[in-house]
Amino acid sequence: MPAPPPSAATLPLDAQGIHALAARSMFELFSSVSQGMFLIDRAGRVVWVNEGYQRFLPALGFASLDEFLGRMVEDVIPGTRMRRVLESGKPELIDLLTNKAGTFVVSRIPLRSEGGEVMGAIGMVFFDHPETTLRPLISKFAQLQRELDDARQALAAQRLAGRGGTGERQRRARYTFASFIGSSPAAAEVKRQARRAAQSASPVLLLGETGTGKELLAHAIHAASARADGPFVSVNIAAVPETLLEAEFFGVAPGAYTGADRRGREGRFRLADGGTLFLDEIGDMPLHVQAKLLRALQEGEIEPLGSNRLLPFDVRVVAATSRDLHAMVQAGQFREDLFYRLHVLPIRVPPLRERPGDIPALVEALYEDLLLRSGVEPPELLPDALALLAGQSWRGNIRELRNVLEQVAMRSDSPRIGAAQLAQVLRETGVEPAAPLAPAPRPGPGRQDEEALLLRPLAEQVAELEHRAIGAALRRHGGNRLATARALGISRAKLYARLAENPDLQVDN
Numbered sequence: 001m002p003a004p005p006p007s008a009a010t011l012p013l014d015a016q017g018i019h020a021l022a023a024r025s026m027f028e029l030f031s032s033v034s035q036g037m038f039l040i041d042r043a044g045r046v047v048w049v050n051e052g053y054q055r056f057l058p059a060l061g062f063a064s065l066d067e068f069l070g071r072m073v074e075d076v077i078p079g080t081r082m083r084r085v086l087e088s089g090k091p092e093l094i095d096l097l098t099n100k101a102g103t104f105v106v107s108r109i110p111l112r113s114e115g116g117e118v119m120g121a122i123g124m125v126f127f128d129h130p131e132t133t134l135r136p137l138i139s140k141f142a143q144l145q146r147e148l149d150d151a152r153q154a155l156a157a158q159r160l161a162g163r164g165g166t167g168e169r170q171r172r173a174r175y176t177f178a179s180f181i182g183s184s185p186a187a188a189e190v191k192r193q194a195r196r197a198a199q200s201a202s203p204v205l206l207l208g209e210t211g212t213g214k215e216l217l218a219h220a221i222h223a224a225s226a227r228a229d230g231p232f233v234s235v236n237i238a239a240v241p242e243t244l245l246e247a248e249f250f251g252v253a254p255g256a257y258t259g260a261d262r263r264g265r266e267g268r269f270r271l272a273d274g275g276t277l278f279l280d281e282i283g284d285m286p287l288h289v290q291a292k293l294l295r296a297l298q299e300g301e302i303e304p305l306g307s308n309r310l311l312p313f314d315v316r317v318v319a320a321t322s323r324d325l326h327a328m329v330q331a332g333q334f335r336e337d338l339f340y341r342l343h344v345l346p347i348r349v350p351p352l353r354e355r356p357g358d359i360p361a362l363v364e365a366l367y368e369d370l371l372l373r374s375g376v377e378p379p380e381l382l383p384d385a386l387a388l389l390a391g392q393s394w395r396g397n398i399r400e401l402r403n404v405l406e407q408v409a410m411r412s413d414s415p416r417i418g419a420a421q422l423a424q425v426l427r428e429t430g431v432e433p434a435a436p437l438a439p440a441p442r443p444g445p446g447r448q449d450e451e452a453l454l455l456r457p458l459a460e461q462v463a464e465l466e467h468r469a470i471g472a473a474l475r476r477h478g479g480n481r482l483a484t485a486r487a488l489g490i491s492r493a494k495l496y497a498r499l500a501e502n503p504d505l506q507v508d509n
């Protein structure tokens with residue numbers, strides 16, 4: 001028998017009466033101070049929603065209460081932990097919940113029968129108003145959440161880069177201009193243009209065949225720019241499925257999707273904030289994403305998917321493609337307005353066949369790299385072998401040259417190889433050898449070129465010399481850093497600093 005209701009003046013003194021009074025008062029208190037309350041049954045179905053809660057329904061994607069009631073709670077409230085409360089029977093007095101309706105302070109309390117059995121749970125939402133005193137806490141939470149997501153992404157990218165993955169790269173430049181080997185007039189010119197571009201804030205468009213070093217130059221431009229301390233973020237457009245491109249670029253607002261991504265995700269534009277965004281294979285961008293990209297570049301703002309907020313960003317764009325963008329514009333496959341937006345500082349990266357004079361230096365650099373990576377000493381190439389290399393058309397450019405040299409290192413057991421053996425390797429790797437280019441000058445530049453080279457900034461020349469010296473010493477000492485530093489008469493600290501600046505010199509381990 002329930003206790004008789006207390007009169008206005010008298011407090012009940014029996015346990016049941018106190019309980020009933022306290023329960024009613026607390027319920028009323030919660031329903032007046034909370035922004036909303038709802039109830040789920042033992043199965044996790046939403047069975048009741050108070051008036052306050054109903055105003056969240058549109059933000060959660062429901063036009064009417066009828067659509068909301070009777071559904072499983074996790075299907076209608078992204079990110080909720082109500083089911084856990086049902087299962088554990090333990091209340092969660094204060095929690096922060098972020099979903100597409102916003103970030104809220106929430107409370108979840110199990111409801112028990114007289115026998116103590118969990119019959120359902122009540123959920124309460126407090127403080128959704130931005131002007132409440134909890135605002136600093138909520139924004140700190142959101143900020144930490146974003147930082148955590150960034151850190152996770154960066155970690156994933158690093159792991160991928162460590163495995164040689166192509167989709168994501170570490171968020172720092174891996175190459176400098178010193179890594180772009182070549183002193184032929186064509187190579188010197190492309191480096192000059194790229195250096196000049198590094199000084200400017202305008203978009204850069206790198207155009208050139210596959211394997212010519214566009215990505216390497218993009219890193220180098222970033223490293224030589226005023227943004228060098230900022231992130232270098234790259235997106236290989238050809239490698240991202242079309243349906244994911246927008247999310248990749250612009251990010252996803254928290255709660256835009258249910259499931260794994262419900263916390264939201266930063267887009268590349270925001271990750272590159274303060275740094276450089278490298279848009280690799282820009283020619284592969286679908287037209288509808290081109291329109292959004294153009295708008296972002298024009299406005300300096302992006303709108304994450306599922307959000308109606310515009311977020312500012314500050315990035316310098318470097319784009320690259322091996323496709324003929326001009327022809328694509330004419331064929332209606334690439335937006336003309338975007339083309340002109342990106343075409344401010346176009347740089348044509350020459351194919352290897354236009355700079356055969358660089359082949360000996362490239363062979364040397366690629367050999368150094370091979371030795372450091374695999375520990376195998378590649379055979380010396382005799383002059384007629386170098387001349388043969390210089391005569392090839394190298395459709396895959398430097399990447400192809402690198403492959404051929406790897407094959408040479410793996411297949412030959414003599415310390416020196418000449419043209420005949422090299423031709424054999426070329427055939428075995430699928431290159432029908434063209435006539436040699438005779439004679440292969442060694443070392444490359446003629447007198448005029450040499451003078452032009454000596455008139456470059458001294459710091460650059462010194463850096464190049466250092467790079468070569470360190471590479472040669474490392475090679476001589478089998479990658480042993482202590483021996484290398486001793487041989488060059490420099491401190492180990494200085495060697496480590498140079499290795500950090502020139503990751504291409506480092507031994508992978």
Ligand SMILES: Nc1ncnc2c1ncn2[C@@H]1O[C@H](COP(=O)(O)OP(=O)(O)OP(=O)(O)O)[C@@H](O)[C@H]1O
Pocket residue numbers: 179180181182208209210211212213214215216217321322362365398399402
């Ligand atoms: N001038 C150079 N000196 C030394 N190595 C180079 C040079 N150019 C390119 N490479 C090397 O050749 C390979 C291909 O270069 P990169 O990836 O930059 O080419 P890409 O133009 O971006 O090619 P793709 O269009 O196929 O993506 C890389 O391993 C790079 O380090």
Ligand SMILES: [Mg+2]
Pocket residue numbers: 214215280
């Ligand atoms: Mg590339």
